Amino acid sequence: MININERSSSPIYEQIIQGMKELVLKGVLQNGEKLPSVREMSSTLLVNPNTVSKAYQELERQGVIETLRGKGTFVCTGGAPVLSDETLHRLKSSLKQVVLDASYAGVSAEQLKQWIDSYLKELRSGTNA
Amino acid sequence: MININERSSSPIYEQIIQGMKELVLKGVLQNGEKLPSVREMSSTLLVNPNTVSKAYQELERQGVIETLRGKGTFVCTGGAPVLSDETLHRLKSSLKQVVLDASYAGVSAEQLKQWIDSYLKELRSGTNA
Amino acid sequence: MININERSSSPIYEQIIQGMKELVLKGVLQNGEKLPSVREMSSTLLVNPNTVSKAYQELERQGVIETLRGKGTFVCTGGAPVLSDETLHRLKSSLKQVVLDASYAGVSAEQLKQWIDSYLKELRSGTNA
Amino acid sequence: MININERSSSPIYEQIIQGMKELVLKGVLQNGEKLPSVREMSSTLLVNPNTVSKAYQELERQGVIETLRGKGTFVCTGGAPVLSDETLHRLKSSLKQVVLDASYAGVSAEQLKQWIDSYLKELRSGTNA
DNA sequence: GTGGTCTAGACCACG
DNA sequence: GTGGTCTAGACCACT
Incomplete structure (x- = not known):
């Protein structure tokens, strides 16, 4: 799997x-x-x-x-996730890196957003890419 | 800088x-x-x-x-960006990783998209975060 | 029980x-x-x-x-307890570990001593915590 | 060391x-x-x-x-320690175990408290046992 | 030079 | 059967 x-x-x-x-x-x-x-x-x-x-x-x-x-x-999909500042910051940094690379590759923001939606949909439907 | x-x-x-x-x-x-x-x-x-x-x-x-x-x-902000399959794939993988981590951290897709826009705006206006 | x-x-x-x-x-x-x-x-x-x-x-x-x-x-709560050197040493080691961890967690010696008393009291009164 | x-x-x-x-x-x-x-x-x-x-x-x-x-x-002896409930609970459990074993070994609460103080003193003075 | 990753193979504690 | 620990030795990324 x-x-x-x-x-x-x-x-x-x-x-x-x-x-x-x-x-x-x-x-x-x-x-x-x-x-x-x-x-x-x-x-x-x-x-x-x-x-x-x-x-x-x-x-x-x-x-x-x-x-x-x-x-x-x-x-064990435990309780509510801990939303620490540090976690948020790491997340934002990673995303920045992606957006920056996307800019250089000529990939638009709309394309990125579409990818986000399609991946989330994939997760929710339980299917493979 | x-x-x-x-x-x-x-x-x-x-x-x-x-x-x-x-x-x-x-x-x-x-x-x-x-x-x-x-x-x-x-x-x-x-x-x-x-x-x-x-x-x-x-x-x-x-x-x-x-x-x-x-x-x-x-x-040398040269010609057209190289949009190789490999580049695209790496980009999508990185984005997937971010979305996956965001899901676990309880960060919504909307929040992610907002972050993308705000970072792009920051780039275009030439200011610092 | x-x-x-x-x-x-x-x-x-x-x-x-x-x-x-x-x-x-x-x-x-x-x-x-x-x-x-x-x-x-x-x-x-x-x-x-x-x-x-x-x-x-x-x-x-x-x-x-x-x-x-x-x-x-x-x-069989038999005779006098065995107070071997080895037992004493193990006991002191365990206690050291607790005190060390307590120091790092910011728990005071007074707090530790209080816990000792309260647990002993619990044992003597035969009740549950 | x-x-x-x-x-x-x-x-x-x-x-x-x-x-x-x-x-x-x-x-x-x-x-x-x-x-x-x-x-x-x-x-x-x-x-x-x-x-x-x-x-x-x-x-x-x-x-x-x-x-x-x-x-x-x-x-990097960072900022204030995190005093989570879970940490406290683990600490108390360990201490209980020590006190219980001490009771069986015939070691008094006073002895335990003395050990705590002497170990802490050792830590503060920077000497070895 | 540093730490991080991986493999191969062994032994042990726990249930 | 399970995971946890340890060793030996290799390769790699980073500074």
Whole structure:
């Protein structure tokens, strides 16, 4: 379900994190559902178990999943997200970077907004791109 | 003119690249204008010369500036932007990442679009945030 | 009578041990009293029998309970406590860790001492927090 | 400066974290001071670099230190600590565990309080136990 | 030089 | 069976 691109500049564990978040938002992974074990995931993605483990730990830190000792890892789409100033600032910075690059690539604001809508629609409908 | 944040998650040379691009788009740096030398820039920004050098090289590779041997480095807001498939794909990926994180942070699509407009306005008016 | 928190960082068998010790100190479980069997306990706490078994074994090793073959398991608040150097050292280490974390969390020594008293009072009165 | 006990039940990276926090509180490591590099530390402590790295990353997450890309790691005894309910709860639980064990070992509340004071004094004077 | 990422393979605690 | 820890050794990005 998750695509790993070894050539991507973003590290594999980040790709797993993003992939899992997508699956959760799309509803493919429901709240409380058990995730594939670290070993399963690692053999599915052809990735080292440690890498998967790192992704799971980060996801747990972010409150997306939780680990029950000896039982496995489970989706836990917890309460309201924390909207810290720092989070907002990071978000705005990333967006600025995108807009700046888009300007240089000749991509219009309208195009960007359209992409946002289409991606959100994709998330809500639970389909793949 | 360019703000460097040593603690930012994005590398310093990237911050320089982004800063230069902003200055060009804002019109602070005009086409054909001479840029400060690597040495000047590095002492202004309190940054390692190698880092500035790397930024300049990347900016040249992207066609934003050009180096004339013995004369210096100049802005060159050359012809039509390169709209390669690969560029588009990277742009969409980055945007997806932002939208995904925004979803988890509880930031709405409308807010994102507003941020895009306000940043573009900032670029066009040539002011700082 | 014992609360198990699957999400706690301390393992379930430790929680059982702590819970049993509390019950004994509070006098809820009297000296010589028979404890529920492993099977009963495990179905009461909704916990794996192996986990309860491990807790009982550890409690027996610590001299808190004793098993009479064929008869069951009994509370045995035996003679003088073992005050080995090793026990003292472990105790001091754990306390150090708590004080260190408290320092970083901005919790005062007075607050810690107050917590100690209030917990001891809770134990002596046999009530729950 | 940091003692590692391979036989301890607490993982090595935790021991490093605790050790570093002690050094910072004692003032042995001043605010802004550079820490030994991961490689140095690992060869000093006779521990794998990855283990040191894990400790440093966790310390950064806790705001005790900060990493400047390519430059190294530095002490950053940041602003006011966050006194979340969850932190308080964990602290109280740990303390309860200590008090309970102390009760069984025949260690009095006065003794515990004395240990707290003596450890804090040790921290403030910057000496070793 | 710095830290960050990844792999391979081992051992252990927990349930 | 689960995840957590540790080692060894490699490669890479950044300054």
